[in-house]
Every structure is written in C-alpha cells, then in structure tokens.
Amino acid sequence: MNSKTIAAWKNPMILLVTIGIANIGEWIYFIALNLAVLESSGNNALAVTGLYIMQPLATVLTNFWAGSLIDRLNKRTLLIVLNLFRAGVIALLPFFSSLWIIYFIVFILGSANAVFQPTSMSYITRTLAPEQIKKFNSFRSLIDSGAFLIGPAVAGILLAFGTPNFAILTNAAALFLAGVLTLLLPNVEAIGEKILNEKLSFNMLKADFKAVRAFSLSHRLIMKIYFSFSGITVMATALDSLEATFSITVLNLSNQEYGFLVSIAGAGILIGSIATVALADSLSLALMMGGGTLLVSIGYLIYAFSTSFIAASIGFFILAFSLAFANTGFQSFYQLTIPVDLMGRIGSLYGLVESLFTMIMTLLFGLATQFIPLRSIILLGSLGTLSISLILWKASSKKTETNFELID
Secondary structure: OOHHHHHHOHHHHHHHHHHHHHHHHHHHHHHHHHHHHHHHOOOOHHHHHHHHHHHHHHHHHHHHHHHHHHOOOOHHHHHHHHHHHHHHHHHHHHHOOOHHHHHHHHHHHHHHHHHHHHHHHHHHHHHOOHHHHHHHHHHHHHHHHHHHHHHHHHHHHHHHHOOHHHHHHHHHHHHHHHHHHHOOOOOOOOOOOOOOOOOOOHHHHHHHHHHHHHHHHHOHHHHHHHHHHHHHHHHHHHHHOOHHHHHHHHOOOOHHHHHHHHHHHHHHHHHHHHHHHHHHHHOOHHHHHHHHHHHHHHHHHHHHHOOOHHHHHHHHHHHHHHHHHHHHHHHHHHHHHOOOOOHHHHHHHHHHHHHHHHHHHHHHHHHHOOOOOHHHHHHHHHHHHHHHHHHHHHHHOOOOHHHHOOOO
C-alpha cells in the first residue's frame, strides 16, 4: 500500500476504529443491562422485555423530527456531542435501582441512538470517496461481526471479575473514547454551512416531509429497493424474537446447544464478512443485495424445516454468512443513491416507519404463538422473507451498479 493510498484511507480507518469501539461497548452494555435489570426485578422476564420496547419506541417518537435537525447541523460536531452525551447518560445507570428510572434512561439513550445512526451515515458518506464506499462497508461488516464475537466475550470476562454495573461503566468509557477519536476526523462541511437558523416548527417538518416525498416519487425504483430491504429487516427481527423459544421448545435443544447455535451464527457472520472484504470490488450491488437476501431467506427456511441441531446449524450459518453480503450491498446502495443533503431526513422518516412495523410484526408474531403452532409461524415468516427478497432481487437487477452511483 503506497503513501497516497494510506493517506486516502486515514480518515476511513479512524471511522472504522470508532465504530468498532462503540460496537464492542454496545454489546457489553446490552448483556450487562439485561442481567442488571433481571437481578433488580427478582428474575422477572417481563421487566427485561420492557428494555426491548424502549429502543423502537424512542425511535418512533424521535425520528419524525430528528432528520430535520441532522440535515441542518454540522455532522462531525453532532457525532462528538452524541457520543459524549451517550457516555454520560450510560454512566448514570449504575446509580439507580428503580426500574422506571432505568427505563427512562434507556429511552433517552434510544432517542440519542435514533439521532446518531442517520447522522453517522450522512457523515461517513461525506467523508468517503465514491470508490471507497463498498470496500469501507465490507470492512465495517467485518468489524460488526467481530464485535458480535468479541463484545459478549469481553462482557463475560468483565462479569466474571466484576458486576453488571462495572461492565456498564466500561461501555460509557468506550463511548467517551469514540467521541474523543471523532475529534481527529475532518469537518466535511463548510463552516457555517449548516447552522440552524430557523426554529424547529411544524412548517419546517411539513416542508421536509414534502422534500422526502418528492424524492421518493421521482425515484421509485430506488425506494422500492429501500422498502424491500426494510421489509426483510422487519421480518427477520420478528423471526429472531421467536428464535430462542423455537430452538428450545420445538427443536428440544438444551441451553448449551442453543448457545452453540448462536456461536455458529457468529462464525457465519465473521466468515461472510471476510469473504465480503475479499470480493466486494468484484461483486455488483444487485448481486450483493438481491443474492444476499435470497440466501438469508433460504437459511431461515432451512431453520424453519429443521428437526435437528445439525439442520438448524446449517440454516443459521447460511443466513448469517449471507447477511454480511446483503448488509454491505444495501449500505453501499443507500450511500450511492440517496442525496447526502437529504440523508438525515430520509433515514429518520423511513426509520420511523420501519420501527413501527418492527414493533407491530414482533407483537403479531408473539400473539400468534397463542393460537398457531410455533413452527408454522416461523415457516410463514420465512416464506414472507423469501417473497420480499425475490422482489428485491428483481428490482435491484433492473439497473447496473454504474447507474446506481449517481442520482438520475
């Protein structure tokens, strides 16, 4: 790698390091907080379920206005503030035992996360050259999968020698470090370019909604691909909510076998991410998105029809391996087709819609278990995922990758 290439990848590498630190910290926080709430509530599983509701609820209540601010504020400054704010809020958790106060803090964190995600996507897109996007996203997929394996392992070590609260504070320190590292990144917007010179108002939100609607109507193919991938994400989340129950009560796996099944999925994501890094430059976005999601749905189908640990393991490995290609392809597609000045509003508004459908589908799947055999629900969900992935494959194949690189 020559000096010119190293210089070109300096900022992307800093971005990847901050993402990796934050992701590992998030896994530590996720596991530790679950244990802390379970312990403080007297092993009440319903109390833990409440934590899972806070993030989508916060997203729904935040995203309808967040995009309007994101697209008008300096992204680098906002990322630094959000990382430091999240670190400070997480550091407060160990000092409260009231479940309702914990829920409130988790809700505030969920709101900050809802703002952070589209802000991060917008800033990353502005920082990268178009030819770097696929490779960057493939490395990001590798880092995400690494965090999936390393995060729980680190959490286990911290919990073995300390308490859940100590592990939570470790995540706060990780986010603080990510915020400090962000100071090393460039300001990719002209000084004063994005100063918010008008108050957040109904008229502003209305105008921004019209801008998102106008783009969506004039780029129907792009939005068809976007919504198809979101639909697969919603279905996958609803299926994942029943994964442990199906594995233990229908497949009759032991807790140890289920844990090993999750580890196989982790290995699949890691191997898939390594393959994505190696093949990203030679694969089209259509193949990565369409082919990746098609294989993900096939993995779910194998899992739905499985009657043994071996069959379930094969399904898990296939869907996890393919997910790395699908996510890299979609993130690259999003960055190459959505105007950077609209990215905050589009990501926030449609993220709100996705969160609503995620809550609805997860609730429907959960309620359906009271009336329909669990295997039938998993099978129907897998077939739904397959149908949407076929729509995505057909839509993404209508244009070449070259045409995806610029907005028409």
